[in-house]
Amino acid sequence: xxxxxxxxxxxxxxxxxxxxxxxxxxxxxxxxxxxxxxxxxxxxxxxxxxxxxxxxxxxxxxxxxxxxxxxxxxxxxxxxxxxxxxxxxxxxxxxxxxxxxxxxxxxxxxxxxxxxxxxxxxxxxxxxxxxxxxxxxxxxxxxxxxxxxxxxxxxxxxxxxxxxxxxxxxxxxxxxxxxxxxxxxxxxxxxxxxxxxxxxxxxxxxxxxxxxxxxxxxxxxxxxxxxxxxxxxxxxxxxxxxxxxxxxxxxxxxxxxxxxxx
Amino acid sequence: xxxxxxxxxxxxxxxxxxxxxxxxxxxxxxxxxxxxxxxxxxxxxxxxxxxxxxxxxxxxxxxxxxxxxxxxxxxxxxxxxxxxxxxxxxxxxxxxxxxxxxxxxxxxxxxxxxxxxxxxxxxxxxxxxxxxxxxxxxxxxxxxxxxxxxxxxxxxxxxxxxxxxxxxxxxxxxxxxxxxxxxxxxxxxxxxxxxxxxxxxxxxxxxxxxxxxxxxxxxxxxxxxxxxxxxxxxxxxxxxxxxxxxxxxxxxxxxxxxxxxxxxxxxxxxxxxxxx
Numbered sequence: 001x002x003x004x005x006x007x008x009x010x011x012x013x014x015x016x017x018x019x020x021x022x023x024x025x026x027x028x029x030x031x032x033x034x035x036x037x038x039x040x041x042x043x044x045x046x047x048x049x050x051x052x053x054x055x056x057x058x059x060x061x062x063x064x065x066x067x068x069x070x071x072x073x074x075x076x077x078x079x080x081x082x083x084x085x086x087x088x089x090x091x092x093x094x095x096x097x098x099x100x101x102x103x104x105x106x107x108x109x110x111x112x113x114x115x116x117x118x119x120x121x122x123x124x125x126x127x128x129x130x131x132x133x134x135x136x137x138x139x140x141x142x143x144x145x146x147x148x149x150x151x152x153x154x155x156x157x158x159x160x161x162x163x164x165x166x167x168x169x170x171x172x173x174x175x176x177x178x179x180x181x182x183x184x185x186x187x188x189x190x191x192x193x194x195x196x197x198x199x200x201x202x203x204x205x206x207x208x209x210x211x212x213x214x215x216x217x218x219x220x221x222x223x224x225x226x227x228x229x230x231x232x233x234x235x236x237x238x239x240x241x242x243x244x245x246x247x248x249x250x251x252x253x254x255x256x257x258x259x260x261x262x
Numbered sequence: 263x264x265x266x267x268x269x270x271x272x273x274x275x276x277x278x279x280x281x282x283x284x285x286x287x288x289x290x291x292x293x294x295x296x297x298x299x300x301x302x303x304x305x306x307x308x309x310x311x312x313x314x315x316x317x318x319x320x321x322x323x324x325x326x327x328x329x330x331x332x333x334x335x336x337x338x339x340x341x342x343x344x345x346x347x348x349x350x351x352x353x354x355x356x357x358x359x360x361x362x363x364x365x366x367x368x369x370x371x372x373x374x375x376x377x378x379x380x381x382x383x384x385x386x387x388x389x390x391x392x393x394x395x396x397x398x399x400x401x402x403x404x405x406x407x408x409x410x411x412x413x414x415x416x417x418x419x420x421x422x423x424x425x426x427x428x429x430x431x432x433x434x435x436x437x438x439x440x441x442x443x444x445x446x447x448x449x450x451x452x453x454x455x456x457x458x459x460x461x462x463x464x465x466x467x468x469x470x471x472x473x474x475x476x477x478x479x480x481x482x483x484x485x486x487x488x489x490x491x492x493x494x495x496x497x498x499x500x501x502x503x504x505x506x507x508x509x510x511x512x513x514x515x516x517x518x519x520x521x522x523x524x525x526x527x528x529x530x531x532x533x534x535x536x537x538x
Contacts, residue, residue, distance in 0.1 A: 154365055154367040154368070154369045155369045155370060155371050156369075157332065157365060157369060158363060158364070158365050158368070158369025158370075158435075159369065159371075159382055159385075160332075160349075161330050161331075161332055161358060161361070161363040162358060162359060162363075162382070162383065162385065162386060162442060163349075163355045163356065163357075163358030163359050163386055164382075164385045164386060165393075167390075167393070167394070168385050168388075168393050171393065171394065171396075172371070172382055172385065172393075173371060176371050176373060176374045177371060177372075177373070179373065180373070
C-alpha cells in the first residue's frame with residue numbers, strides 16, 4: 001500500500017542509489033558505449049581452439065576433485081561444530097562461542113582463504129583445497145545448525161524422556177530428522193564449490209581458473225573460451241545430477257513428513 | 263517386642279512398595295501467577311490402570327510430564343517409586359529408562375523404519391560403541407521382533423514410519439515404550455484421534471501388555487466412557503484441580519474422593535462439563 005511513509009522510504013532508497021552510483025562511477029552511458037568492446041571479445045572467443053579441449057577437461061577434472069575433497073572434509077568438520085552451535089541442544093555457554101568462531105570463519109571469502117594458504121603451503125591445488133575446506137566449514141555449518149534448530153521437538157522430547165545420553169539423542173534423533181536437509185546442503189555446497197574452485201586459480205591455488213586467468217592476461221580469448229565452456233558444461237551437468245538426487249531422496253522424504261499423524 | 267517391631271516394619275514396607283506414584287499438594291505454573299495445576303493429590307498403586315480425564319487445557323498433559331521428570335513442579339512433593347523426578351538427578355535418570363512415555367504427537371522419527379524406532383527403547387542398555395555404530399545386540403533385535411508381533415506389526419518392520427496409518431503409528435509408539443521394559447507407561451491421549459474400532463484395538467493392546475508385564479499404566483483421556491471401560495481408577499481434572507476420583511468396582515462406579523456421589527451424578531456432572 002502506498003502510504004506517505006512508504007513514499008519517503010522509497011525516496012530515500014532512490015537517493016541512496018544515485019549517491020552510491022556517483023561515488024563508484026557507475027555510469028550507464030559508459031556501459032552502453034562499452035558494448036562494442038564486448039562484441040570484439042565475443043568475436044575472438046568464437047575462434048575456439050579445439051586442440052585445448054583435452055587440457056581443459058583435465059583441468060576441470062582437477063577442479064572437481066579439489067571441490068570434492070573440500071566439500072566432504074569441510075562438511076565433516078562442520079557437522080560436529082554445528083551440533084555444538086545449535087540452540088536446542090546446548091546451553092548458551094557452549095553455542096555462543098562456537099557461533100562466534102563460525103561467524104569469524106565466514107567473514108573471509110574463499111579467495112582470501114586461498115591467498116592465505118598459497119602463502120602457507122605454496123602455489124597449487126592443495127592451497128585451493130584448504131581454502132574450500134575453510135569456506136565450507138563457515139558456510140555450511142550455519143545452514144546445518146539452522147536445520148537442526150528447526151527439527152520437530154516432539155521426537156526429541158519423547159526420546160530424551162527415556163533418559164538417553166546427548167550423543168544418543170544426536171545419533172538417533174537429530175541426524176535422522178535433519179538428514180534430508182543435510183543431504184540437500186551437501187549437494188548445494190558441492191555445486192557451489194565447483195564454481196568457486198574454478199576461480200581460485202586466479203590467485204595460484206590450482207584448478208581450471210589458473211588457465212583462464214593466464215589466457216585472458218595474454219588476450220588469448222579463443223583459448224580461454226575453451227576452458228570457460230568446459231566450466232559451463234560441467235556446472236550444468238552437476239546441476240542436473242543434483243536435481244535428480246534431490247528428487248529421488250529429498251522430495252520423497254519431505255513428502256513423508258507432510259503426512260498427518262492421523 | 264522386637265519381633266512385633268519387625269513385623270510392623272515388614273508390613274510398612276509392603277504397604278509402601280505398593281504405591282508407585284505419590285503426589286501431594288502439587289502445583290505448577292509457567293509464570294508463578296497462572297497455575298496450570300493446583301493442589302493435586304494423587305496416589306497410584308503399582309499395577310493399576312489409571313486414567314486421567316479432563317477437557318483440553320485442564321492440565322492433564324502437564325500432570326504426565328511431572329511424572330517422568332520432563333517438568334518440575336512449583337510446589338508440593340512428587341515421588342515416583344520413592345524418588346523425586348528430576349532429569350538432572352542420576353538416580354532418577356536411571357529410572358527414566360523404565361518409564362515409557364507416549365506423547366500425544368507420538369514423537370516417532372518419521373523417516374526411519376519401524377524396527378529402528380522400536381529399538382530406540384533399548385538405547386539405555388547399549389554401550390557407547392554399540393550405540394555409536396548402531397550395533398544392537400542380537401537379543402535386543404529378537405526382543406524388538408517379539409514386541410513387533412505383540413503389537414501386530416510383524417512384516418512391517420522395514421517400513422518407514424511416515425508410510426503407516428494412524429493406528430499403526432500408535433502401535434509403533436507403544437512398542438518403543440514396551441522395548442524399554444517399563445514399570446510405568448504414560449500415554450497422552452493416545453486414542454483421541456482414532457475411530458471407535460481402532461481406539462478399542464489400541465486400548466486392548468495396552469491393557470493386555472499392562473497385565474502381561476505388570477505395568478502401571480497412566481493414561482490421559484478425553485473420553486470418560488473409554489476411561490471407565492479400561493481403567494481401575496479415573497481422576498477427573500478440571501481447570502488444574504482434581505475434582506473427582508472414581509473407580510469401577512464390579513458393576514458399580516464408586517466415588518473415592520468424597521464418597522457420596524452416585525454413579526448417575528458423576529456421569530451427569532462430567533457430561534455437563536464436556537458440553538461447556
